[in-house]
């Protein structure tokens with residue numbers, strides 16, 4: 001029975017681990033796989049739910065995985081590529097801010113289905129392009145100096161490598177996402193939308209416009225949500 005909930009706001013990042021932990025705890029000794037986990041996997045080993053039997057961290061970047069602590073199992077592969085070596089091995093497959101960086105979202109979600117054991121669950125947190133901050137980010141790249149852009153998006157000053165974002169299959173519109181995911185084999189769904197980003201706290205006029213958007217009816221807001229979980 002599909003379950004779709006929409007929450008009118010909330011801290012996507014701070015609720016990510018508890019929600020994921022709850023899903024993991026429903027399984028008996030699950031093997032879990034984090035996609036695009038890079039050098040800093042979502043769970044530290046101290047935070048990991050006690051029932052987990054193995055935690056594998058994937059990334060497309062060999063360099064990132066060499067920086068991932070050696071206590072984690074590691075799997076170097078492209079989520080858009082051939083994942084046959086790992087097919088059918090995991091109860092839980094998850095990602096945080098990976099899906100927007102994947103060139104072909106449909107192929108990635110198909111591959112996740114094949115990585116799961118029967119009865120397994122996939123959990124992703126990703127932004128949508130149709131959130132104002134991300135559109136603004138794209139426009140600013142073309143129009144504004146790096147210094148001005150960095151004052152709005154401080155994380156872009158980081159020395160960590162920057163990953164291109166394609167936003168393929170990253171939509172806040174739940175009906176659209178569910179239709180697409182159902183066609184490739186998913187059966188039950190929960191999509192939780194979060195709205196609003198801290199970026200706008202620094203720009204009073206844009207902040208007011210952002211707040212106004214958050215009070216639109218949910219049908220309109222579906223197109224504008226920032227960070228849906230799927």
Ligand SMILES: C[S@@+](CC[C@H](N)C(=O)[O-])C[C@H]1O[C@@H](n2cnc3c(N)ncnc32)[C@H](O)[C@@H]1O
Pocket residue numbers: 035036037038039040058059060061064077078079080095096097098101102103163
């Ligand atoms: C923005 S980082 C997110 C890292 C981490 N999950 C986090 O929340 O901080 C995206 C990561 O996904 C990896 N990545 C990008 N495309 C990928 C692909 N096709 N297959 C596997 N990993 C990929 C990148 O190398 C990078 O480490």
